[in-house]
Structure formats: C-alpha cells, structure tokens
Amino acid sequence: MKLKHYIITSLVLAVNLSALAQSGLQKKADNLFNKFAFVNAANVYKELISKNDNADYATRQLADCYAFMRNPDEAVIYYKTVVQQANVPTEYYYKYAQALRGIKDYKESRVWLKRFKDAGGDINDSKFLKDADFINTIFNAKPQYTLKDVKFNSKYSDFAAYEKDGNVYFASSRDEGVLKTHNYGWNNEPFLDIYVKAETDxxxxxxxxxxxxxxTVFHEGPLTISKDGKTLYFSRNNFNKQVLGKSNEGITNLKIYKATLIDNKWKNIEEVSFNSDDYSVSHPALSNDDSKLYFTSDMSGGLGGTDIYYVDIKNDGSYGTPQNLGNVINTNKNESFPFINNEGSFFFASDGHPGLGLLDIFGTVSDNNKIVSVINFGIPVNSSKDDFSFFMSEDGLSGYFASNRDGGVGSDDIYAYDRTPQLKIEGTITDAKTNKPIANATVTLLDSNNNQIATLQTDNNGHYEINIDRDTDYYVNTKKEDFLDKIIPVTSKGVEKSVTSINANISINPNTNKVTPITELQPIYFDFNKYDIRRDSTVELDQIVSLMKTTYPNMVIKIESHTDARGTVDYNNELSEERAKATYDYLINKGINPARITSYKGFGEQKLTNQCNGTVPCTEEQHQLNRRTQFIVIRMQ
Structure with a gap:
C-alpha cells in the first residue's frame, strides 16, 4: 500500500477575471466558468457572442474555455479573433501562441510569442518547447489564489486536511510516543493517525x-464526513477488532470504515461492504448530496495502477456495486484522492495524466453531469514533486492540499490557500432631477488611460455591476439619450481584501439642449461624375432654406457629401468635396447665415448605403443612392 499517495495541493487557479461588465447572461457564464464547468460556460459565451452582448469579452472567455478543456483546435479559432481586438491584454498573445503550439503550428506560434515579448511579457523561451506548459500558462496568467502558512505541520507526514464545522481533520505520523520503534517501513515514520484541530487551537x-x-496502531488516513456531521468514512489498514487482515500474498491492504458520532465520539466502527482483503479500498469522498461515495482502489478490472470508483449509497444505508469512473479520469497509472466540492466539481490526483512531475492535482470538465475532460492546475498548485489530497471549503474561497515539495517542514506538508474574492463596482444610474432610476443607460468601464474595457446596459431598476481588478484606477462613463454624459473616477486602490463591492451611484442631468430629429431634411442626389445641383434637388434645398429661416430660426446644421464606389478613392474624395461645396454655396446664396452651417465635408466612397462597393454587380439606381448630400442637425434652439 503506497501511503505516500496521501497528498494535498493548493489551488492557485489564475482565471483571467480582468475587469468586465456583467449582464445577467454573462454572470451565468462567469459563474459556470469559475466553477470549472467549462463546457456549459462555453455554450453561454457563444450565446453572448451571437447576441453581441459584450462580445469581445465573451470571445476571450470562450477561447479560454477551450484552452482549459485542452481543445487547441477550437481555442485557436477564437484566440485568433481575440488578438485582433483593440486594447486586448497582452497575455492573450501568449495564450494564442500556446494554442497554436497545440495544433503544431510552431511557426505562427513563434510570431505571437515574439509579439508577447515585444509587448513586455515575461517569458522563458524554453518553456514553450514542452506541451505540458500549454495549460500551465493559462492558469498562471493572473493568480486568484494565494498560499498561506500552516502552523500545525510536523517534521513527519501531514496531509489530507479536511474542514468541517470549524474543525480541521488531518492525517499525521507525528506521534513518536512509546511505540516510536513501531514505524511504517515505507518511510520509516510512525504510523498515521487522524488528528483534529479546532479553530482556537x-x-x-x-x-x-x-x-x-x-x-489504532496502524494507519488511519483520509476521511470524509456527511452533511449532517453524524457519519464519518475513513481509510485504515485492514485492521478491525484487533485483527490484522492480509491478502493471500500476505499484504495488508487499505479498507474504508464507517463511524457514527455518539456523545461527541466516533464509535460503532464497521467496514463498508465493498472492501476486500485482496485489494485496497481507500481515500473516501462523499458527493455534495451524500448520495455517492467515491474511493481509490487497485481492484482487478481497472485500467491500471489505482483507479477511482464510486458506489451509490442507498436509502437503507447499503451500497451499490462499485463503478469505475472510466478512462477520462483513470489511466494505466495511478489516480487517487477524489474530492467533490460544494458545487459538485470533481478533483483528484494522478501521475498518469500529463503533469509537472509525480502526482499532480487535476480538476474536471463536466457536460450534463458527465465528466468529459480533465485539467492540470499547473503551478503553484502542482510542483515537480507529489501534490495531492485537494480540499475546498464550502464557500470556495479557501482550502488545503498537501505536497512533499522542497521547502516544507516534514516529508509531506499541508498547504493552505486563500482565494481573493472578485471585486466589483455596482450602483444605480438615476435622473438628477427626479431621482428615478434610468433603465438601459450605457455604462462603460475605462482604464486610467481612457481605454475602453467593457460596457453594459443598466437593468430595469437602473442597476449595473462591473467586475474590476484590485489596486487599479478606473473611470465609469455613463451615457443615455436625452441626458448629459457623465464620467466619474473610481479606484480599487487601498480596498480591503474582504470588501467585494464598491458602490458608485451616478446621477445624470437631462440634456435641455438636446437635438430633435427632423424628418424634413432629406438628402439630395447627384448625377454620375458631377457635382452640379440638379433641378429636383433644388426643391429639397429650398425646403431646408424655408425651415431654417421660418420654422427653426436657430437651427444649426452640417453638410456631408458622398460618391458611389466607381472611380479612384482620391478622385471620389475630391468629387465629394465639390458636391459639399456646391450644396453649401446654394444655401448661402439663398440667404442662410454661414455661421449656421458648422461644416461641409466630402467623404468620398467611405460611407456607402448599400453593398455596391465594386465587388458585386449593381444597377444604376443602386449606385444613385450613394451619390448624395446629407444634412445633419447639430442644434435646434
């Protein structure tokens, strides 16, 4: 029995939660993403893209989903779009380069790797020659998890930390005691016992x-406790009622035992029915609804080494037939230490999947409650040594793991992690005069250099939420038709780690000088290759003169003229300028004050009204629609 494979790891998952705006649909996608449900998250991000709902951000997240699922073929497609985005974080150059490596496009990968380096990215070229680094780069981009000291490690093995109701249970071989000569031959340490550390200890x-x-005098190891806190499953050597059991080969394997809490003591120890003297059954883990018990075993019929299995726990307390989790999880090497977090996500340790060294910690991707892929969490969760026995608290913000990595206190040590909660700006946009909330106002998050990061619309209650980074300066720009724009500074610098929200209510003033659209100002049209005012156009121009002189004596306009796509770009620019000048001269000659025409400008073929750009056949009538002058109302009063 390789008790060396009782291990725990710190989940330092560097998910790119750069500042982003959240609609309801996006919030759903991000929640799935942060719970490692990447298949479902990808589907929602695709829906966001189809609705053009913060599509740039959704595309970045979708690309990351496929990278996490180790699907570089799909990841490349979306990263290729991402790296063309304005102000895209430079880390995506790196991710794109790694995705290109995943499809063996090494030449293009080096192009984007150089782009990343030229943009100031900190990289080690040798790392990109290893396929395993592909997933590591994703998780190390921006760590959301940090390691913290564990004060109760000993000079011996300590691992399998499990927290329940304020107590931390763990396995340790620290007890030298009177039986210190009775050591475990594998590592020459005392046998393992289970310890409990209260929060105040x-x-x-x-x-x-x-x-x-x-x-007992033999090994006790990893455990799991039911939701009600009354039933405990734990690993132990095949030793019960003072009898040491052995296989036909004389090996004392591991078994899972069940205990019941009676008067604050765990009693009534009994074996589970699927134990055997001939193989090990260990590392128990309950599903989040207590309906399944997962475990590690080297029973016959597996894929090799140790595999992870589960049994159904029936209503009467009996167990179903052990079921192998299959080849998505299990390999021909060793899989062990299953754990299911409060959201139902599955974690385990393995030395059979691509990793950094010995045992690594892996997460999983599920689709319709079926595990479809595994994820190596990369460093600093994993190291070149053994990393195992992962645990996450119910709120998902802290937990434990174990490792025999360099720098520890003992042979195996417990490591703890904290997750920094996501910080957001939130508030309500209101009318400064009425104090009523404003629905569908556009809220844009800008960085300190006024680069746009994300944008959203307020909900029916005028509410908005925007995820942001900590220790960063921002601006929030609010726009709404018939209201004046408003920009306010917001900073997350100095915000306590426990704070998850910065309130930023914004009142905007109605625009009393708003422009009223006028349907009477229709465009005028020109003959091919000419800028003369046509007879039919004088009718429209005379109507504009009448409106400006009588109906709207304070109205101010500007003139924009255009051509069709035939002819060279330079010639069309000149022709449109002539058309704008001819239109301006006509209005001035009719008595319009030049001060009431702010500009007259030609745009050539830049703003076509249809598809007639020279690549498709068009009728003369279709080309005619592009040879026009338009009148833009700047001010009415």
Whole structure:
C-alpha cells in the first residue's frame, strides 16, 4: 500500500477575471466558468457572442474555455479573433501562441510569442518547447489564489486536511510516543493517525487525536464526513477488532470504515461492504448530496495502477456495486484522492495524466453531469514533486492540499490557500432631477488611460455591476439619450481584501439642449461624375432654406457629401468635396447665415448605403443612392 499517495495541493487557479461588465447572461457564464464547468460556460459565451452582448469579452472567455478543456483546435479559432481586438491584454498573445503550439503550428506560434515579448511579457523561451506548459500558462496568467502558512505541520507526514464545522481533520505520523520503534517501513515514520484541530487551537499534540475508536496502531488516513456531521468514512489498514487482515500474498491492504458520532465520539466502527482483503479500498469522498461515495482502489478490472470508483449509497444505508469512473479520469497509472466540492466539481490526483512531475492535482470538465475532460492546475498548485489530497471549503474561497515539495517542514506538508474574492463596482444610474432610476443607460468601464474595457446596459431598476481588478484606477462613463454624459473616477486602490463591492451611484442631468430629429431634411442626389445641383434637388434645398429661416430660426446644421464606389478613392474624395461645396454655396446664396452651417465635408466612397462597393454587380439606381448630400442637425434652439 503506497501511503505516500496521501497528498494535498493548493489551488492557485489564475482565471483571467480582468475587469468586465456583467449582464445577467454573462454572470451565468462567469459563474459556470469559475466553477470549472467549462463546457456549459462555453455554450453561454457563444450565446453572448451571437447576441453581441459584450462580445469581445465573451470571445476571450470562450477561447479560454477551450484552452482549459485542452481543445487547441477550437481555442485557436477564437484566440485568433481575440488578438485582433483593440486594447486586448497582452497575455492573450501568449495564450494564442500556446494554442497554436497545440495544433503544431510552431511557426505562427513563434510570431505571437515574439509579439508577447515585444509587448513586455515575461517569458522563458524554453518553456514553450514542452506541451505540458500549454495549460500551465493559462492558469498562471493572473493568480486568484494565494498560499498561506500552516502552523500545525510536523517534521513527519501531514496531509489530507479536511474542514468541517470549524474543525480541521488531518492525517499525521507525528506521534513518536512509546511505540516510536513501531514505524511504517515505507518511510520509516510512525504510523498515521487522524488528528483534529479546532479553530482556537494553537498547539496540535497527541491530545488532539480524533475522539473515539478511529485510531489504532496502524494507519488511519483520509476521511470524509456527511452533511449532517453524524457519519464519518475513513481509510485504515485492514485492521478491525484487533485483527490484522492480509491478502493471500500476505499484504495488508487499505479498507474504508464507517463511524457514527455518539456523545461527541466516533464509535460503532464497521467496514463498508465493498472492501476486500485482496485489494485496497481507500481515500473516501462523499458527493455534495451524500448520495455517492467515491474511493481509490487497485481492484482487478481497472485500467491500471489505482483507479477511482464510486458506489451509490442507498436509502437503507447499503451500497451499490462499485463503478469505475472510466478512462477520462483513470489511466494505466495511478489516480487517487477524489474530492467533490460544494458545487459538485470533481478533483483528484494522478501521475498518469500529463503533469509537472509525480502526482499532480487535476480538476474536471463536466457536460450534463458527465465528466468529459480533465485539467492540470499547473503551478503553484502542482510542483515537480507529489501534490495531492485537494480540499475546498464550502464557500470556495479557501482550502488545503498537501505536497512533499522542497521547502516544507516534514516529508509531506499541508498547504493552505486563500482565494481573493472578485471585486466589483455596482450602483444605480438615476435622473438628477427626479431621482428615478434610468433603465438601459450605457455604462462603460475605462482604464486610467481612457481605454475602453467593457460596457453594459443598466437593468430595469437602473442597476449595473462591473467586475474590476484590485489596486487599479478606473473611470465609469455613463451615457443615455436625452441626458448629459457623465464620467466619474473610481479606484480599487487601498480596498480591503474582504470588501467585494464598491458602490458608485451616478446621477445624470437631462440634456435641455438636446437635438430633435427632423424628418424634413432629406438628402439630395447627384448625377454620375458631377457635382452640379440638379433641378429636383433644388426643391429639397429650398425646403431646408424655408425651415431654417421660418420654422427653426436657430437651427444649426452640417453638410456631408458622398460618391458611389466607381472611380479612384482620391478622385471620389475630391468629387465629394465639390458636391459639399456646391450644396453649401446654394444655401448661402439663398440667404442662410454661414455661421449656421458648422461644416461641409466630402467623404468620398467611405460611407456607402448599400453593398455596391465594386465587388458585386449593381444597377444604376443602386449606385444613385450613394451619390448624395446629407444634412445633419447639430442644434435646434
């Protein structure tokens, strides 16, 4: 029995949550993404893109989803779009380069790797020669998790930390005691016992061992506890009622035992029915609804090494037949230490999937409750050594893992992690005069250099939410038709780590000088290759003169003239300028004050009204629609 494979890891998942605006649909996608449900998240991001709802951001997230799912063929498609976006974070040059490596397009990968370096990216060229680095770069882009010290490690093995109701349960071989010569031959350390550390405990000693009949003179290891806190499953050597069981080969394997809490002590120890003397059953983990018990075993019929299995827990407390999780999870090497978090996401350790060294921690991707892919979490969760026994708290913001990496206190050590909560700006946009909320106002997040990061519309209650980075300066720009624009500065610098929201209510003033659209100002048209005012056009121009002189004596306009796509660009620019000048001269000659025409400008063929750009056949009538002068109302009063 390789008890060395009892291990725990820190989940430092560097998900790119750069500042972004959240619609309801986007919030759904991001929640799925942050819970590692990448297949479902990808489907929602596709829906966001189809609706043009913060599409640039959704495309970035969709590309990341496929990268996390180790599907570079799809990732390349979306990263190719992403790297063309304005103000895209330079890390995406790096991600695109790695995705291109995933489809063996090494030449193009080096192009984007150089772009990343030229943009100031910090990289080590040698890393890109290894396929395993593809996934690592994604998770290391911007860590959301940080490691913290664990004070209760010993000079021996400590691992399998599990938190329940304020207590931390863990396995440790620290008890030298009177039986210190009775050591485990594998590592020459004392046998493992289960310890409990209360939140207020400052010292963990032999008095901290779990209460009841759990610990023996042999190994006790990883455990899991039911939601109601009354049932405990744990690993132990094949030793029960003072009898040490052995296989036909004389090996004492691992078994899973069940205990019941009675008067704050764990008693009534009994084996689970699917144990065997001939193979190991260990590392119990309950599903988040207590309906399934997952475990590690080397029973016959597996894929090789140790595999992960599960059994259904029936209403009467009995167990179903062990089911192998299949070849998405299991390999011909060793898979172990299953864990299911509060959201139902599955985690495990393996040395059979591509990794950084020995055992690595992996997450999974599920589609319709079926695991379809695994994810190596990369560094600093994984190292070149053993990393295993992952645990996440119910709120998903902290947890534990174990590792025998360099720099530890003992042979295996417990590591803890904290997750920095996402910070957001939120508030309500209101009418400054009436204090009523304004629905469908456009709220845009800008960085300190006024580059647009994301945009959204307020909901029916005038509310908005925008995810932001910490220790960063921003501007929030609010726009609404018939209201004056308003820009306010917002900073997340100095905000406490526990704070998750910055309130930024914004009142905007009605625009009393708003422009009223006038349908009477119709465009006029020109003959091919001419700028003379046609007879039919004088009718429209005379109507404009009448409106400006009588109906709207303070109206101010500007003139914009255009051509069709025939002819050279330079010639068309000159021709449109002549048409704009001819239109301007006509109005001035009719008595319009030049001060009431702010500009007259030609745009050549830049603003065609149809598809007649020279690439498709068009009728003369279609070309005619592009040979026009338009009148833009600047001010009415």
């Amino acid at each position: 400052t010292v963990v000693s032999t008095k901290s061992k779990i209460k009841g009949d759990i610990n």
